[in-house]
Structure formats: structure tokens, C-alpha cells
Amino acid sequence: MARRNQRTYCLNRPDFMAAAIEQAQYAAARGEVPIGAVIAGNGSILSAAGNRTRELSDPTAHAEILAIRDACRQLGTERLTGYDLYVTLEPCAMCAGAISFARLRRLYFGAEDDKGGAVVNGTRFFSSPICHHAPEVYSGLRELETARMLKSFFKDRR
Amino acid sequence: MARRNQRTYCLNRPDFMAAAIEQAQYAAARGEVPIGAVIAGNGSILSAAGNRTRELSDPTAHAEILAIRDACRQLGTERLTGYDLYVTLEPCAMCAGAISFARLRRLYFGAEDDKGGAVVNGTRFFSSPICHHAPEVYSGLRELETARMLKSFFKDRR
Numbered sequence: 001m002a003r004r005n006q007r008t009y010c011l012n013r014p015d016f017m018a019a020a021i022e023q024a025q026y027a028a029a030r031g032e033v034p035i036g037a038v039i040a041g042n043g044s045i046l047s048a049a050g051n052r053t054r055e056l057s058d059p060t061a062h063a064e065i066l067a068i069r070d071a072c073r074q075l076g077t078e079r080l081t082g083y084d085l086y087v088t089l090e091p092c093a094m095c096a097g098a099i100s101f102a103r104l105r106r107l108y109f110g111a112e113d114d115k116g117g118a119v120v121n122g123t124r125f126f127s128s129p130i131c132h133h134a135p136e137v138y139s140g141l142r143e144l145e146t147a148r149m150l151k152s153f154f155k156d157r158r
Numbered sequence: 159m160a161r162r163n164q165r166t167y168c169l170n171r172p173d174f175m176a177a178a179i180e181q182a183q184y185a186a187a188r189g190e191v192p193i194g195a196v197i198a199g200n201g202s203i204l205s206a207a208g209n210r211t212r213e214l215s216d217p218t219a220h221a222e223i224l225a226i227r228d229a230c231r232q233l234g235t236e237r238l239t240g241y242d243l244y245v246t247l248e249p250c251a252m253c254a255g256a257i258s259f260a261r262l263r264r265l266y267f268g269a270e271d272d273k274g275g276a277v278v279n280g281t282r283f284f285s286s287p288i289c290h291h292a293p294e295v296y297s298g299l300r301e302l303e304t305a306r307m308l309k310s311f312f313k314d315r316r
Contacts, residue, residue, distance in 0.1 A: 057235055
């Protein structure tokens with residue numbers, strides 16, 4: 001029997017969100033806005049990232065963008081057909097655009113973002129005529145926990 | 159007198175668009191959708207990029223995103239306050255979001271994009287309540303030339 005050197009993840013759907021929350025916690029520990037994202041397919045995690053805009057001096061380094069870029073790099077493709085994205089906060093317009101370009105199958109998110117969200121708030125990008133691929137959207141996963149994490153981060157900084 | 163080893167650009171505004179068009183032409187030569195972008199400030203070019211989504215297997219590697227990331231990396235900051243972006247095509251929702259996060263001062267673009275543009279078409283991101291910084295927008299620079307470049311690229315591929 002082959003030795004299992006590689007760490008594998010095999011989780012139920014709610015636990016992918018747990019992994020996204022863990023990424024958000026790491027982001028907070030680095031002094032970044034606590035948002036985390038995971039891309040999963042076939043029952044396992046392909047990529048996971050937290051927000052790194054400050055560390056990288058990169059305004060595009062949102063958790064979703066980093067997770068998408070990493071997943072695409074691993075697969076050598078621009079398209080993540082059949083893969084799902086789990087993210088702790090409703091994606092902004094930039095990330096919603098990237099999710100669409102990446103052809104992600106499903107989007108699961110935690111808290112809604114009435115100030116910057118572009119999925120169920122604001123420009124509702126996936127329902128707009130300029131969106132050419134929309135994922136299935138599932139909102140409100142661990143909603144209270146993900147919202148609380150952000151609130152306490154901003155409260156601590158004030 | 160110091161020798162001038164460094165190539166410097168000092169151009170009028172219309173010529174920054176010429177530099178963006180040049181980037182679009184390089185993109186076409188690489189087999190990418192011909193879109194180019196330049197970030198300029200204080201009379202000179204800080205960064206320039208063409209679309210590289212295929213080459214990098216990265217759906218976020220639009221000309222605008224690459225130019226913003228490069229400019230931010232050079233300055234060691236997330237914010238390009240006082241800098242302007244020149245791009246050959248109306249930005250999409252993803253790029254409009256990134257332009258806003260980067261706090262770019264002005265956006266100059268060439269052709270309008272009624273299928274995917276999010277500035278004067280579609281979700282008109284900069285006028286939406288989820289946009290917290292909007293650049294001044296100037297559209298239609300070298301409109302015919304930039305539109306023709308895209309049309310002939312897609313015609314050749316059919």
C-alpha cells in the first residue's frame with residue numbers, strides 16, 4: 001500500500017466554508033481585512049487564500065482573486081469549469097467579474113456586503129447583461145460568524 | 159553631466175493612448191485579445207501592459223489589471239493617487255473595480271464595449287452606490303482605431 005505523504009482534504013460542503021473562515025483568520029492575523037476564499041472540486045480543496053492587499057501592495061489581491069489565480073496556475077487553464085468558490089463575504093464587482101471569467105460553477109458566500117457587494121447588492125453583476133457566465137449562487141453560509149469576524153476587526157482598528 | 163542611460167518617456171496625453179495601442183498590438187502578436195493599457199503620471203509612463211490571459215493561464219490578466227499591479231509594485235503602495243490609466247477598450251466590471259480600488263485619478267479609454275463594458279455600458283460601475291472612488295472618465299480616444307483593431311482580430315480568428 002502506498003504511503004500517504006500528501007495531505008488530502010475530503011470535506012462536506014459546510015467545511016469548505018470552515019476552510020475559508022480559517023483563511024480569513026490568517027488574514028486578520030497578518031493585519032489584513034479578514035476575508036478568506038477556497039476553491040474546491042471533486043470533494044477536495046484546490047486552492048485557498050486570504051486577503052493580501054497590504055502585504056503585496058496590490059489592490060487586486062482579494063482572497064477570491066488570489067484563489068482563482070492559484071487554481072488556474074495549478075490546472076494550466078483560464079477556466080475552472082466544475083469548480084466551486086467558497087468565500088466569507090459577498091464578492092465585490094472586481095471579484096464577481098473574475099468569478100464569471102473563470103467560469104466557476106457555484107459561488108457560496110457568508111455575510112452579505114451592502115456597502116461593496118455586487119452579487120445580491122449594488123450592481124448585481126451576475127444578473128446584468130454584461131455578464132456572460134453566472135455561477136449558481138448560495139448565500140448566507142455561516143452568515144453570523146463571517147459577519148462578526150469583519151465587525152470585530154474593524155471595531156478593533158477604530 | 160550625467161549620462162542618460164534610462165529610457166524616459168515624456169509624451170502628450172494623446173501619445174499615452176498611442177503607447178496603449180502599441181501594447182494592444184503586442185498582445186495581438188502573442189495571440190491574445192488586443193487590448194493594451196498604460197498608467198501615467200507626471201508626464202511619464204509608470205507601467206504598460208497588454209492582455210495576457212492565455213499566456214499566464216489567468217482570467218484576471220487583463221491589460222488594466224497587469225498595469226495596475228505593476229505600477230503598485232513599483233511604488234510599493236495599493237493606491238495610485240494622481241496617476242491616470244489609458245486603455246484601448248472600455249473596462250469590464252472586474253477592471254472597473256480594480257481602477258476604483260487603486261484610486262486612479264483619470265480613466266481614458268478608446269472604443270466602447272457594449273457587450274462587456276461596465277463604465278458607460280452595462281452596470282456603469284462608477285455611478286453605482288457600491289463604488290467608493292470614481293476616476294474622471296474620458297472616452298472615445300482614438301475610438302475608430304481601437305475598435306478596428308479588435309474587429310479585425312476577431313474577424314481573422316473566425
